[in-house]
Amino acid sequence: xxxVRTDDLKTGSFDTWATIEAKRxxxxxxxxxxxxxxxxxxxxxxxxxRKAGIPLMTRSEWKAKPSARSDGPDWDYxxxxxxxxxNSYSCSADGAELIRKAEDTDxxxxxxxxxxxxxxxxxxIYEALDIREKGAHLKAANTGKIGIVFLSDFxxxxxxxxxxxxxxxxxxxxxxxxxxxxxxxAKDTVSTSWDTPTTPxxxxxxxxxxxxxxxxxxxxxxxxxxxxxxxxxxxxCPGAHGLKIARDLRDRYGLDVPK
Amino acid sequence: MFRNKxxxxxxxxxxxxxxxxxxxxxxxxxxxxxxxxxPVPFIKRQxxxxxxxxxxxxxxxxxxxDTDMPDVKRLALQRYCAVRFGxxxxxxxxxxxxxxxxxxxYKAE
Ligand SMILES: [Zn+2]
Numbered sequence: 001x002x003x004v005r006t007d008d009l010k011t012g013s014f015d016t017w018a019t020i021e022a023k024r025x026x027x028x029x030x031x032x033x034x035x036x037x038x039x040x041x042x043x044x045x046x047x048x049x050r051k052a053g054i055p056l057m058t059r060s061e062w063k064a065k066p067s068a069r070s071d072g073p074d075w076d077y078x079x080x081x082x083x084x085x086x087n088s089y090s091c092s093a094d095g096a097e098l099i100r101k102a103e104d105t106d107x108x109x110x111x112x113x114x115x116x117x118x119x120x121x122x123x124x125i126y127e128a129l130d131i132r133e134k135g136a137h138l139k140a141a142n143t144g145k146i147g148i149v150f151l152s153d154f155x156x157x158x159x160x161x162x163x164x165x166x167x168x169x170x171x172x173x174x175x176x177x178x179x180x181x182x183x184x185x186a187k188d189t190v191s192t193s194w195d196t197p198t199t200p201x202x203x204x205x206x207x208x209x210x211x212x213x214x215x216x217x218x219x220x221x222x223x224x225x226x227x228x229x230x231x232x233x234x235x236x237c238p239g240a241h242g243l244k245i246a247r248d249l250r251d252r253y254g255l256d257v258p259k
Numbered sequence: 260m261f262r263n264k265x266x267x268x269x270x271x272x273x274x275x276x277x278x279x280x281x282x283x284x285x286x287x288x289x290x291x292x293x294x295x296x297x298p299v300p301f302i303k304r305q306x307x308x309x310x311x312x313x314x315x316x317x318x319x320x321x322x323x324x325d326t327d328m329p330d331v332k333r334l335a336l337q338r339y340c341a342v343r344f345g346x347x348x349x350x351x352x353x354x355x356x357x358x359x360x361x362x363x364x365y366k367a368e
Contacts, residue, residue, distance in 0.1 A: 068317070068319065069319065069323065069325075071366075071367035071368070083292065085292060086291050086292045086293040087291065087293065088293055102292075105292065105293065105294050107317070107319075108294060108317040108318060108319065109289055109294065109317075109318050109319055109364060110319050110322075110367065111317075111319040111320075111323070114292075134367055134368075135367065136365075136366075136367040139365040140365055140366060140367070140368055141368070142367040142368060143368060149292075160291070176286055176288065176297050176299055176358070176361065176362055177288070177361050177362055177363065179297050235291070236291050237291050237292060
């Protein structure tokens with residue numbers, strides 16, 4: 001049976017059972033029990049990850065800020081998208097501080113945190129956006145996609161130039177976008193530090209994906225760049241290290257490349 | 260000592276006129292999941308003493324034309340729109356949404 005003290009179950013335990021005893025020829029009184037299967041699935045995912053020995057912080061545990069708005073419900077997930085949080089993130093900072101930073105950026109940009117799960121460098125998984133809510137981690141294509149972000153910088157110097165939006169495309173969007181891209185590329189090119197995935201991070205993402213594949217009909221998994229390329233957009237995320245993680249997970253769980 | 264006074268007065272006057280009509284907008288940019296700002300010089304549509312401006316509300320309120328924003332934010336947005344674009348709130352939200360899209364902001368679908 002699950003342990004309510006550690007499994008974040010608000011009332012009672014997750015396992016349940018019922019027995020009906022009736023005498024021959026006697027009517028059986030039945031009671032209709034409504035089960036919110038989506039809430040139960042969210043909970044079951046949390047329990048499964050913890051049972052596998054991976055530390056997980058629910059939204060209430062890490063005191064996530066309430067969303068200012070929602071992009072609506074989502075549920076029939078068929079794809080997982082791997083992200084890194086960006087060039088200004090680093091494993092030298094505390095995970096709790098980094099999830100707060102990502103939350104602030106996303107609440108300002110979208111009204112809610114954009115990813116469903118975040119993984120810090122020590123391998124702690126943070127429940128970011130409730131799995132019942134639609135994410136905002138891809139440009140205009142989030143339905144059916146679970147977003148997982150590493151709270152790290154997994155891109156190597158020069159990746160923004162090689163794989164981000166081209167300068168001509170950025171300037172086509174406007175002078176401001178062009179200037180921002182030049183500044184971003186310059187910062188990325190001279191960057192001398194980046195993160196290498198840690199063993200606890202790799203274990204955490206493996207357990208998370210293994211669990212999600214059990215609960216949803218996931219057919220596809222890829223890095224943000226692979227999903228963006230499929231839509232003709234340039235993107236540095238999730239960096240060379242993030243892409244390797246995506247390739248390894250695809251191989252391990254027999255998932256398709258984004259198309 | 261007093262010979263430079265007229266020059267100083269002219270200089271101060273020019274600076275005041277410049278400040279009244281020219282501003283710098285620190286416009287938000289969303290790039291690879293991170294928020295930054297880029298300074299954009301502009302001609303003010305109404306004279307104002309402030310030199311540096313920034314979008315006074317969160318970008319999501321613009322992208323989704325939030326009609327329920329707190330009064331303090333709405334007033335700040337209206338003042339910003341009047342000086343920055345000389346536009347009413349409705350027109351300004353459309354203008355700003357276009358600028359934010361150019362700067363990497365998007366909707367989930
Ligand atoms: Zn990404």
